[in-house]
Structures are given as C-alpha cells and as structure tokens.
Amino acid sequence: MLFRLKSATAALCMTAAFALALPAWVNAAEETTGNAPAAAAPDKPVDAEAQAKRMKNARVGFGNNCGRCHENFGLHAGPGPKLAGIKLNKEQVVTTIANGRNAMPSFKKTLTPEQIDMYADYILSLKDAE
C-alpha cells in the first residue's frame, strides 16, 4: 500500500466514489487479486511535496508495469502508443487501463484501483515534448 489512510470514514467515502465510477471492475479486482481491500481507495495528497512524491512513485510503478509497451515511461511510442499529450480525460484513461484497448490487455484484475488512479494521473501529467 503506497498511501496510508487518514481515517476509515475518508477511506469509505473514497471507496464509494471510486466504486460509483467503476463498480464492476473494482469489485472484480478485490475478489481476484486479494490486494485491494475495501478500505484501499486512493487518499490523494493535496500539498505539492506529497503530490511530487506521488508522481515519482507513479513513474516508477508505471515504468515497472507498463513501460514495456509505452516506452520511456510513456514519453515514446513503442509497441504501445506514446502517452504524453494524449487526448483523453481522467475517466477515459482509467477505463482504458482497466479494460484494455486494441492489443492492450485489461489490468483490472492485476492492478489495484489505487495503482490505476495513480497511473492515470501520471499519464495526464506527461508533457508532450516530441
């Protein structure tokens, strides 16, 4: 678990909000991986330092999980497309990671909702320098 929850109430609220967005695969992930407990929704940091740390973790995690296809941490096209500058909103990115797209596999059973949320934020933070 990358982020500690401040309170059970907050955790439940976040879980409920996340579940409303994507109830089916959140439940599937919880049932299958066993590493996404009910109180495991993202607890988004608000201060800049915490946000920078979160993005640093996201970059490492994204590279580890996704960097084989989305080369150079999403900055370069490879077997998968370049993600920097992608024209999708947060919900679309989350849905794509969860359900897959074209040759991209579905990650809803192997990544936690927290990871998917964090990677979506990371992808949308990438600047298209090329």
Added chain:
Amino acid sequence: MKPWSTYLKGTAKALSAAALIGVAAQSGAVEWDRLLNADKDPNNWLMYHGSFKSWHYSDLSQINTANVKNMRVAWIHTPSANKRGVQSFPIVVDGTLYYTSASGQVWALDGATGEMKWKYQAKLDQERSEGTFYNPYNRGLAVGYGNLYVGTTDGRMIALDMNTGKVVWDKMIMTVEGGNKGFTGAPVVVKDLVVIGSNGGELAGCCGPIFGVDAKTGETRWQFDTIGGDERSKASWGNDSWKTGGGGGWMTGTYDAVTNSIWWGTANPAPDYDWAGEAWKTEGARPGDNLYSSSVVVLNADTGELKSWFQEMPHDAWDFDSAVGEFMLIERGGKRYVMHPNKGGIIFVYDADPSSQPLKVANAYMIGKTFNYIKGVDAKTGQLVGRRELPEGKHKNVCPAIDGAISWNTGSYNPNTGLLYKVGQEWCFDIEVVKADPPPAFSGQTYFGASWTSVHPEGRKAFGHVSARDPLTGKIKWEKEYKYPPLASLLSTKGNLVFVPGADGIFEALDARSGAKLWQHNNGIGHHGGVISYTAKGKQYVAVVSGWGSHVSGNYCPLFGEPFCAMPTDAGQLLVFALP
C-alpha cells in the same frame, strides 16, 4: 556419450508405449509410431517443429532451385479472427491442413484447394484472456490419436476430433491464484501425453509450469514448475522471490526417444530487469541464479521429473529467455547433439546425453553482431563472459534490446547442405531500471522493473540477417543482410531452397547453398509465424501464415517508419503456394 546401441532399449520402450494407448486407427489418425517417425514422412507436417528432430526441414523437392521461379499462389484462407496477425504453424495430415488463428479459432481445410472442412471456435473466458499480456494469439496445434490438441489463453487444453472438429474433451489445466496466465504455444504429443508450457515470464507469480496431459482424457498426469518446484530452485531465489518470479515455457520443446526425455526452454525471471546490478548474488529483487528461469530443462517424459538442466542466462539481467526456438537433434561422428538458440543471440550445442547435471556444453557461439550485454560466451563451458549488469538508473545503447538477437521464430537445418539457417536481429535500447515495490505474490502483475526506448545500434541503422552455418561449429557459409529483420520462422527443403517470410511482406526463396534470391512474392503484410511444406494429391505445396502485431513487431514503426506504421495489426492470412 553413450554409443547408439545403448539407447536402443529406450527407443523400444518408447515405441511400445504406443501400443498401450489402444486408440483404434482411423482415416487420417496419427498414432505414436507415426509421430515418432515424422522425419521420414515429408508428405505431412505432423507437429510444430515438423518432427522430433526439430529441423524445420522438408524432404520434398518437386519445387526446387530450377523451377521455383514459376511458383504461384494456389489458394488463400482468411481467418475471421486475426488480431496481432496469424502466428501459428499449420499441421498437415493426409491432405488436410489444420491451423489456428487468434482468439481460440481452429480451422480444417482441404490441403489442395483450401475448401473449408470445419471450423471450431473456443468459448474463452474473455476477462481472463484479455487480462493477460499474451493475448489473443495462438502459435499452433498438436495431433495424435484422432484428435487435435490446442491450448487456450485462459489456461485450458481442448481436444477436438480431427475429422469433425467436435470437442472430445475440454479441461482447465492451469488454474491460477490471482494472476492471468495461460497458453499461447503449441503443445506436442509425447507418447500418450500432450505436453504444453505456460506463458508468464513477465508476470509476477510462480511457477511457470510445464504440463504432461493425458491425451485420451485430458487429466494432468504431471506438472513441472520451472521456478520454485524443488529445493535447488527455491534456494536460488533469495527472500522467497520465486513467488513473484515469472518463469514458464511458452514455446514448444521436443522429445528425444533415445533417452526418453523432453527438452524444453524456460522463460525469463520477473522482474525482467533487477536493480541490484553487480550485487545480484545477494541483493536486489531476486537475489541468486534464479533457477530454472532462462534455462533448458530435460524432463523424464513419463513423470515430468527433472533429469538435467543448463541455465543459459544465470540471473538473467536482460530478458533473454531460453523459451524461444527449437531443439535440433543432430548426429555427427557417432555423437548426438542438441542445438538450442537463446534470445541473447547465442547458439548452445549440448551433448544429448542428459545423465550429467548440469548438461554438458559441447560448444557455444554468438550469431548476434552488435551485442554489448556480454563480451562473449565461453565455447567450452557455455558461461557468459564479461556481463554488463544494469543496476537502478539509466543505461545507454544496451544491445540487443529486450527483443533479443534471436526471437521466437525457428531456424531450419538442412541435412543435404549440412547447414543451419537462422535469423538474427540487431537493434538496441536505452533503458532506465527502476526499484519498484515487489507486487503481491502470485498476483500475475506485470513486473518489468524498467522502461526503455528502442534505438539503432551505434553507427548504423537497425538491421537483420539470415545466416547459413555449420550448426555445431558456427562457421558461416553465407549470410544475407535484411533492411528489416525477419521475424518469422524459416523452412529449408530438399529442393535446395530456404524460404524466408519477411517483415515487410515479401516472402522469398533463397538458394540454400549460396543465399542467392530465386523467387519472391509480396504477401502484402508482415510475417511472424510459421512456414511449412507438404503434399496433397501428390503435389507439393508451401504454406505460410501472415499478419503483424506481435510485441516484437511493435518496435518496427518507431525504428523504421513505413511500411510498418501503416501496417494493420488485425489482419492476417494463410497463403499456400505451388507450381502451376
């Protein structure tokens, strides 16, 4: 090395096993004796590697160097599911051609006309299949005892009646805890078993099993775990890291009747890239050698017990699997050898006798050219020399890239020329290795440990080559360079031809003796699957599958641009050629 006569007992034992199976012969049925002697049956293509010798050679010569210029398309079949292209090897039995396409499709066609006899569509667990990194392609079938056998991306094996396409049995073979793994490789029939290996090198979660499945009932008779299956293996993964260690055996091995042994190659460990660098023996994500990942394993065919092994990449730091390719059984000077390629661009030549642990290496040589991940390989011991470790951080121009100098396509050995024909591919990457948190044990989470960008080798553009060389010594007879590295398998024939299905769609025939191009046809899309030859109604055909979209092929657009950026990844065909 024991003399041949010593092995006769073993061969007789293998032959007698066929009698125990007791399946009634029928038209087109393939009994064990026929499989065992597939190398003497050029009219058919009875298994993924052609025969247990794994030569990918056809003893047919109707089509030859003199007349190949007249070869034309005889018929074409377009499967209805071909996402990521057609990647399989057809099988031919008595004039009927069988092949698989993506998403669980199996086709039976008339080998002379292409007329459809039947089609089978497996009902797959889409959530599990689409959740795997290895989807939806399939690389082939096995045949035996009136059935066809195919693995599925959701971990099942299905036996189909070869005459009707009806399901004989359908069994869940690979149950998983959390993770998404399954089968994409072709099974092989070994006596009364069907043997298949799982995918999963990059997926956190042991144990990368290879299965021996009862050909009649579909019951699993044995399971060999490529990682964590014995104490030697567990001891070679510090901190119980075998539980997130990948492994598997995703391509097709072979059987050596002389020693009653199955030879199989295993996949890389996870994470592919370990942040430990030089300290990998005691530190990092997976401290130790990580047996039996990136290894050759030799199993007792009846029990699945490990007889011997050789780890081609101890603590594989580059994702250079041993799962790729073929185990070519070659005899010379009264001695028997097994030739096996590794993704790192090394050809290992083993003594075929598995009684020593680890296996004895007779020779090892590089076919890659631009490599810098090692300085070389010790020809006498097979040990890597001058490893370039990749600790946490950035590394420029590491060669070859993750895709290797050799991919999963097979080479071909021609006993008439005495030459091994093999593709090599040459490009590199700039990589940044990260220190990621280990994923939960058995989670099936992708676990690469790095991200990278494919780049050209220093001083020149990426390229490929097909070489013809002595398989045991590595001495080159000829070599042909390709602007775009071929990714498909090769076929050589008694007609002194080598068929090369190209990445750009050009399918060509070379003179096996000189490499001179004698014929070509543009199939309109890249190839990264099989090529075979057979006869139907007395006439020789050459069949090749087409289609683009494998993981490795994904590098071609960024490296080469067109025609690859515009090449579809949801198209593919079976194309069959013959003389007029």
